[in-house]
Amino acid sequence: MSTSNLTAKYRPQTFTDVAGQQAIKAILSRAAASDKIAPAYLFSGTRGVGKTTIARIFAKALNCVNAPTAEPCNECSNCKQITAGVAVDVIEIDGASNNGVDDARRLKEDIGYAPVECRYKVFIIDEAHMLTTQAFNALLKTLEEPPPRATFIMATTEPHKFPATIISRCQHYTYKMLSQAELVAHLEKIMTLEELQFEPGALEIIAKRGAGSVRDSMSLLGQALAMGEDVLREEGVRSFLGLAGQDVFFQLMEAMHSRNLVAVGQVLRQVLDQGLDLGFFLRELTNCWRNMFLLRQAGEEALSLLGLSGEEAKSWMDWANKFEAPHIHACWQMTLDGQKKVMTSLEPALALELLLLNLTSLPDLINLEKISAPGNGNAAPQRPVPTGQGGQFGGQQGGRQGGPPPASGGGYNQSGGQRFAPPQAQVPPQQMQPPTQQAQQSPPPRPQAQSMPQQDSRESVPSPTQRQSAPSAAMSAPEAPVEQEPAPRPAPAPTQAAGPRNWKGFLEFVTERNGQAGVRVSMLRLAEGKLGDSELVITCKSRMQCSQLSENKTLSALDGLAREYFGPMVEVRVETGDIAVRKSDRQLQEEAENHPGVQKIIKDFSAQLMSVSPRN
Incomplete structure (x- = not known):
């Protein structure tokens, strides 16, 4: 048995034999039965989905001796001549090699003659998008008003290259890619006709690799059968196609779950050493994340959607429960987005390795929302509180936030320039007086740094004796301000510390x-x-x-x-x-630099803040 050209051997000869395209088949079959033929048709779609095949079947249905009929008989002389490609009135033209204006003019001359043997004169132009603009212009009038008993059928994979004036004169039908189930059913039919044994998984792999194209799937099936084995096995198909098996993906999931970067690199090395197809490997990996996410979220209810076998479904269900749902979803998205980057990279192997290591390290990335969330252990400490203010941000937190004083010894300035007392001079919470009395007895706050004159550095740095006696002095009475200070005394801090802030x-x-x-x-x-x-x-x-x-x-x-x-x-x-x-760029820059999440990222990853822009 020869398996060199299964596509030509099993080319459909009736509308019923064509795999898929149910709507288009029904429309054309009804048009042939009712003898209502349009002047021109445009068939568009990806390669190998049946455009030229259906065009030939339609031409046979129009010219069959039993016409008008919904299906050709394939027994009369007209049907046999069209099938063999020798019919005088059915002309097939290759648009790639007959794309000039002179070819279009000859076509106009030929269409002027009446059919010789058949009922209709049919012109099938394959790869019609290759015609030049001048050729299209020469055909405009002919397509709009062809002679009686003549019609055009143009097939193309790139309909966007057609002028709008041409498309408007045609009945345009878009052919869809076949689903994996339709391709598997078609391949099973071929294997049954060839009386060959096969494993269902082998045909599923071929159909998946065919990517919706019947011709590509038939070509791959012919290559698989050329190995000469008695039974078409899944392992053999993966071997000659260069595809990774389920064991490779299980090893990869084990390495990712344990966050073992070395093991991930070893799995990738195994894939590269076997010469596997990286593009299909990424497609399979994306499908793995999809299956795990649906199983993680919907459980056994998702099995009907995934089409997995019993043992395979159980294995992926176990792996789905080992990962968190957000992790699986993020890996699914990153793998889907990374396919094009890997395949277009100058170093696809290194790009794939980077993607896999990123997926493995994904749980270790910093969650900015948790860092900046209130009450979180990773949140940055609260800012020191100005003296003279009690309440929520004053006395309640002053005792908890103790610690060594700032390097300047006398507090620091906030964005508004307010001056703060050093932590060692704050009163413990259990010995603090009521907020009103404390505000009356405590010294008034310093003026702002912008308005107060330069002070002697000896006044801002307390002596060791003063630092030792600071707690007792704070419990008894506040230290009196320096009389020699030339700056005017500011107004006392607000006393309304308790109650809601509005x-x-x-x-x-x-x-x-x-x-x-x-x-x-x-x-x-x-x-x-x-x-x-x-x-x-x-x-x-x-x-x-x-x-x-x-x-x-x-x-x-x-x-x-x-x-x-x-x-x-x-x-x-x-x-x-x-x-x-919106705030100015300088304000946004300062806020971003002071954000605790940004500071942690810079510290942990040795990162740099390149630019800051307002949130849309």
Whole structure:
């Protein structure tokens, strides 16, 4: 038995024999039966899906001696001549080699003659997209108004290359790729006709590799049968196609689950040494992640969708339960996105190795949401609290946040320039006085760094004796301010520390800081503020006010005041109506550099912050 050309041997001769394309077959068969023929047809679709085959069957149905009929008889002289390709009135033209304007003009001359032997004169132009623009223009009038008893059938894999004027004159039918089940059924039919034994898995692999094309699948089947084995086995098909078996993917899953990078590299080396097809390997790996995700989420209900055998389904179910669902979904997405990058890379093996190592290390990547979430152990410590403020961000956290003082010895400046006392001078929580009394007895806060004159460095660095006596001095009475200090004494810090923090209280806080914080309270009186989870939204009544508050200097001062009053995680956003004002690039850069998640990534991965852009 010769298996050199199964495609020609088993080419369908009737509409019923064609695999797939049910809708197109029904339309053309009904048109042939009713003798309602269009002047021109355009068949488009990928290679090997039956465009030329159906065109020939349609030509036979039109010219059969039993016409009009829905199916050709394949017994009359007309059907036999068309099948053999020698019919005078059915002309097949290769568009790739007859694409000039002179060829189109000869075609116009030929179509003017009436059919010699058949009922219809049929012109089948294969690869019609190869015709030149001049050839298309020469055919325009002919396609629109051909002579009676004549029709054109153009087949192409690239319909986008056709002029719109040509497409508008044709009945356009798009051929679909065949599903894997349709291809398997067609291959089983061929194996039955050849009286050959086979394993179902072998035909499934051939159909999957055929990628929806009947001709490609038949060609691969012919190659498999050429090995001369009595039974077509799955192992033999994988061997000659260069495909990885299930054991390779199970080894890869074992290495990924244990996060053994060396084992992952060994599996990849095995794939490369066997000369396996990397493109199909990635397709199979993507299918593995898909199967695992559906099994992880839907359980046994997904088996009907996946089409896995009993033992294979049990194995993949076990692996699906060993991975977390988000991990499987992320691997599925990354593998799908990485296919093109791997196959177009100058070093596809290294690109595939990088992809596999990334999939293995995926659980170790940093979760930014968990880092910045409140109450998380990985969250960055809270900022120190200004003296003179009790309540939520004052006395309650002051005792917990102790520790060594800053390097400057006298606290540090926040974005608004407020000066903070060193931690060793804070009063323990159990010995603190009520907030109102503490605010009255404690010394007033220092003026802002921008407005206060340069002080002697000897005043900011306490002596060892002063540092030792600081706790007892804090319990008895606060240290009196230095009388020689030339700077004016600022207004005392707000005493309303307890109770909910709201916009009205924030305005009073800004009023007491007026003239020192860079923001005038009169600029805020006409606006409305609303505090969200971690954002203070200031809605302006006019664009003028919005532009004033959104200036870099003013917005930075507002940020400092809001964080000092509401908490260190609060940010300010100024908007008017539905138009929001974005922060400057400098502010975004500073916020990104101070974000705890960004700092951890820079530290753990030795990364660099390249650019910062506002979130859409």
